[in-house]
Amino acid sequence: MTSSEIRENFLAFFKGKDHTIVPSAPMVIKDDPTLMFTNAGMNQFKEYFLGNSKSKYPRIADTQKCLRVSGKHNDLEEVGKDTYHHTMFEMLGNWSFGDYFKKEAISWAWELLTEVYKLDKDSLYVSVFEGSEDDELELDKEAYDLWKAIVPEDRIILGSKKDNFWEMGDQGPCGPCSEIHVDLRSAKEKSKIPGASLVNQDHPEVVEIWNLVFIQYNRKADGSLESLPEKHVDTGMGFERLCMALQGVKSNYDTDVFRPILKEVETITGETYGSDPKKDIAMRVVADHIRAVAFSIADGQLPSNGGAGYVIRRILRRAVRYGFTFLGLHEPFLYKLVKVLVTQMGSAFPELKKQTALIENVVREEEHSFLKTLEQGLILLDEVIAQTKDKEVDGQKAFELYDTFGFPIDLTSLILSEKGYTLDEAGFEKAMQEQKSRSRSASEVAKDDWQVVHPNGEQEFLGYDQLKAEVRLLKYRKISTKKEGTQFQLVFDKTPFYPEGGGQVGDKGYLEVPNGDVVYILDTKKENNEIVHYAKNLPKHLNDPLTAVVDAESRARTARNHSATHLLHQALREILGSHVEQKGSAVHAGHLRFDFSHFAKLTNEELKRVEDFVNERIHEHLPLQENRKVSMQEAMNEGAIALFGEKYGDQVRTIRFGDSIELCGGTHVQNTAEIWHFKIVSEGAIAAGVRRIEAITSDATREYFREKEEQLDEIKAHLKSSGDPVKAIESLMEDNAQLKKELEALQKDKAKGLKSEIKKELEQINGYKFLSRKVDIDAGAMKDLSFELGQEEENLFLLLGAEKDGKALLSCYISKDLAASKGWNAGQIVRELGKYIQGGGGGQPFFATAGGKNPDGLKEALDKVRTLIS
Template sequence: MSTADYKTMTTAEIREDFLRFFEEKGCKLYPSSSLVPDDPSLLLTNAGMNQFKEYYQGKKTMPEIGACSCQKCLRTNDIDNIGDATHLSFFEMLGNFSFGGYSKADAIAWAYEFITAPEHLGLPAERLYMTVFEDDDEAIELWHEQGVPYDHISRLGEKDNFWAAGPTGPCGPCSEIYFDQGEEFGCGGPNCGPGCDDCDRFLEFWNLVFTQYDRQEDGSLPELPHRNIDTGMGLERIAAIMQHKSTNYDGDLLQGLIGVGGRLSGKTYGEDAARDRSLRIVADHARAVTFMISDGILPSNEGRGYVLRRLLRRAVYHGRLMGIEGAFLCAYVEKICELMGETYPAVVENRALVEGIVRAEEERFGATLDAGEQSLASELEGLGEGATLSGEVAFKLHDTYGFPIDLTREICEGRGVTVDMDAFDACMTEQRERARASANRDAWGTFNDVWTALSDRLAATEFVGYDKNEAAARVLAIVADGEEVERAERGAEVEVVLDVTPFYAEMGGQVGDTGTISCDGATLRVRDTKVRGGLYAHAATVEEGALAVGAEVTAAIDAGRRELIRRNHTATHLLDAALKKVLGEHVSQAGSLVAPDRLRFDFTHFEALTADELARVEGMVNAEIFAGEPIVTRVMGIEEAKASGAVALFGEKYGDVVRVVSTGESEEPFSRELCGGTHARNTADLGLFKIVSEGSVGSNARRIEAVTSMGAIEYVDERLLTLDEVARELKCRPDAVAERVASLEQELRETRKALEAVTTGAGAGKVADAFKGAVELDGYKVVIARLDGLTGKDMRSAWDGIRDAAGGEPVACVIASATPDGKVALLAGGTDGAVAKGFSAGSIIKDIAALVGGRGGGKPAMAQAGGSDASGIDAALDAARAALGI
């Protein structure tokens, strides 16, 4: 079968053609959503339908007949397989979707048209095969109506061709489209066909899911209110097909990245299987890492950050295997910006940040690899050739140091040692099972809970707290212990949903409001406010009476507390702007806490701030406060906001309409950010800004804690009080404390120097006396003496004095000392000449250490020991004399 019987298209051409095709059919084009999903039950965006989950659930409606997108996705559940012909961690998923807008027949007809029409993919119809769910006669006939022969349509079971959100909920049959790569890729088996596990002849590249049922607890499958369409076509897979290649890694985009590895390593792709795998892994992982960081994910030891760090370190390791020395991943970042920056401009916008984090992580992992190698070397010391390294030890190296098992095996093989891979695999399996239990990787995540049900039924809460501290509202729902209830009595801990609220719910770092909910029959103390499924949940205690669903209430926030929060929130904006001006544009907010008493601001930066930098940042913020600039808030479209220069938070997702908060009315204010939080009315409201601390919160992030307003006054008062107390203790004025401390430090240094002189001086005298009593042995002199009052460090100085006194002649010593606290130190030393004549410091110390209640040893030229029994010193020295024949 010829590979030239259809045209060639680039990845970019396929992406553009697919999206334009479905737009012309009436589908709305949606940009790719972030790799950080809105759904908290998902770790990472792993399917094109993630951003449309609420449409499937009926929470949102779409005026268009459907949607289409090219979604960036990331999956790592098969990380050990990445680098083979098919598996990728990062990939792009082309998809078209319908939520009751167009039919199953339309989806099939359009798919067939796009695949076969000469103006689109133009694939030969005879090389296309379809699979359908075994009971889906409708799909078979719909494909046949398009001209697909019955012998090109196969029925497969539920495992292959039926999709479900979970044990219950939305589900439906699938239909997969396969491309026949030719007999040369086949296994030759009599049953070889689409879905064959023994060969790669039939390559699946597009899956159409017809979500039409709502599976019940009893297993029944009633129809959903409307049928949905969810399709997914891997862009890398179809690009390989359209470029007449056989694997995902042979397409133009990934080959461009593989070429970077070839250039850096000096190796040629296609000459060595193991090296080719490393080239593929680094290309894949570098792309994943670039997009993850660009979407706001930072390296850490848990969650998404752990996935990022693992991919990055795996890329670095495989770079080493290829012989690439030093940091190299930034070369990949540059190429990714070149190849994909036009489609995904965020990678270009965040390039400086991506490169900074990648470079820092590479350097850190280099040190980690070195530490792992040292630990492994220590483990191998006691193992001879033919021994086996424990699988548990190999796993510890992998889990603790990030030390790859391949490298462990390679080093072990060089020593003739094998690794217990069965035990290692068992540890890995146990770890994977723990990971599966803690992270739901299904594209739908959690489908049914009380808040999902409430958000399906209730309209989103109307927030009026920008302008009001109090509002009339109606109780829409009460939740207690995860269950919806109609009434809550005195003492109950509940979460209350209102139709209208002045309470700000915790988000964007700003803490939730507190206050009261009251009516004639009840008073509730609200201790926190959070968003759950689009609804504002007021966590409260019923203090008086009873509250029922439907009650008309007054919701009132703690206005004084909110005012302090407003000021601290505005301070974070000023701080962000100041940091960018002082440190550079790579600074991005990586987290925050805005509380009434303090603020915490995490930001991307790669080293500690100097005292001068902190002073400049603090000075800039206070200058804006003293300028008394009004805080201006405007609501506008997201594109208009970005065009105005408004700063979007790193990794944050925004809707089509946003609030833009600026300091002042000028065209270029000190700060302008997209923000949905509450703010001060004027910068002067903040009063004063003081940085309390600055430190590291991760490998590439710093944290500043600060206070404003009343918190700043309390902080300054506390510091002044401490200064006064110190001044009293030092018996000086507060303004003379620094001078007094410097004077005391000088006195301390002089005292220590005098003490050292007393110790070493007396010791020096004792050494001179001891050397006078040196005994002449066969070719060298030996000094045996007790020199009390010396530490172990001082004993080495005493030995240096004995050598100096010998004037270059062969000499040895055995000396002992007892300090006032009862600790004993023994030292034996010998020059090269004394050792050549038979003196062995290690043997002597080993023999006599027990006499002072200790143990020790060393080499022939130097040995030391410590002990706790000073009464045995004389006996120990006598034993040394006897050993030397004195």
């Protein structure tokens, strides 16, 4: 059975059990501040488990793309080393929201595995929660009895809280679970050791394939449990492991999920998978990681230096360094695997097909950049080794290479061992843990339980029509972070406050309290389908009626900028082509940012055309045409633009201004005339094939033009000219260029004379020529002079110092043969001497420069060099 057939049979089976089949949610999460990535199939249904909203369908089944590389579920460092952990994986799941429970979940799981997939019943084991004294919970007897009617009791294993009790987090819905494990060993191996003893023991051929979670409790902040009013079923079956079991192989990587990618890696490297354990690990890392990276980019998350983007960059770089270190791949190669992945999975996940070119370009550029980093890191590591007096490299210095320059520690260890050095691993680990502690401390959030003031009902958003409303507090809780201190999260029965989403910032404002107090709303976010308001304090009387008031001016500016992004998107597609797609946006009150796919820098002419296009739409006074409830299919038929990586329901909201129509939940102007004027302030690349425009509108443009006018007046005043300032500046530039030429000629003449002087002053010391002196030339002339002398004089050591514009300069030249024979390094020498001029520098072993802010230290630096090299 192929992997495609396995996936299709799962969905067909549960469709036959009256489940609604829903598409996978994006792997990158945008509306849950507690998670960066979907790390389990249940993530997109959290709002139902929490009771924040009701599911339209009581029974659901899907295949969910997941990523586990950070936080509690972090499998990254295991990936490749074994054959069953992955970063990106598929989770096949069936769900019941207050509908069926343990009986149906257990019987259907057994039916699917043994009757549809025809797994050998004698190879299957099940585990049941044994109870926990901590929580005063007993054996899950209901599940035990249900399994006992299906399988022999010697195949039922009692599992601990660690293995058989599922929790969403430190707080929230939870419950016992029942796992199904498969023993894939040969009959001979099974006869030696019973499979029951290998369950949950990390045996590569006795693995868990399905987890049936029975959500029946809520974990409170104090650790206690309370029963939920409705019970739910949440199941997850590892698709890759299931394929391994059904295709009769011993490893996930031997299934048709991974073999096509591994075959391509074999073609690229000339290596054969299975011939060398170290190379096998590297090939598994590459095959796994390209999936995680490609799916993340398809969902709209580009590699970057922070947040979710940093995680994706880290995965990509791990694949590159394994290819670099163990497979000899010193040129970009990962991007070549994208087409194989698309061919294999594009039918099930069409976003891969539509984003192929973007994925390839981003991956190739990231590879190229990191390979450069590796080259630079090798030079820096050589310098660290040269500074090491004994044979153990300081762990702190190795950590600096890792943390500051991104040089992988495993590569550092490998190179050190090849050169006969060791690494102070304890020092490295200490530095790493200190950094993690700082990071963890900065991001830790302490949350109390929700305190219910009024019974929770469906929350109503009024913000499209009202900026002020009478509201009632439903619940609140206290949260604390190191950065923000203590705050309160407030949930109202209705609210005019727009929550952060779709690139638009959340509203700010205040609450009017009957006694005259004011509670300021600092931010508004959406969490698990609830609009949550952040405040520094609570109303004194929680049951009082409250008036929620949005900051009207800030909202109006934000709405203008949001509407302008729609017009900008239309302009870019009209002027650059239909390949342009939005890749991200940030809409604030003061400015807007728009990221889009395009493979070349926009010319000045193109930027002007884009600005003109948007301003023409503004001046046409186009009215807003809003449809708040239209079917997704109807919206698509009208030509509405949907964004990859966004989660849309069956009913969507469309925003139209003239020919611009998009799916959007944000706030907008009633007429484009309100935007007043649109001005691009910057355009540039943020990744391969992705560019960013930053722009302003309305009163921000008025201020922009006012500042420009003031700057122009200032320029005219400096030029002392009432005429054309451009012509006056051109004339100044011509004069400056002529003076520069004359100055360069003078410097060259001075250097020629200086060269003759220096030759006469060279001192013979132990077979080499030495000179350390101050000169009156600039840095460029110092370098030219040093290299000219180096060509004319053998075994030369030359240190020059100069003072220019109140700053000190040093340059050190050492003939290459002399540097090698003496073990001297010009970069290290100038770094040491830089202390005397209160500066620093670096360079190559034979030539390096330093700069500093203390010219008075030049004499001491020039004198000290003798002591340093001796």
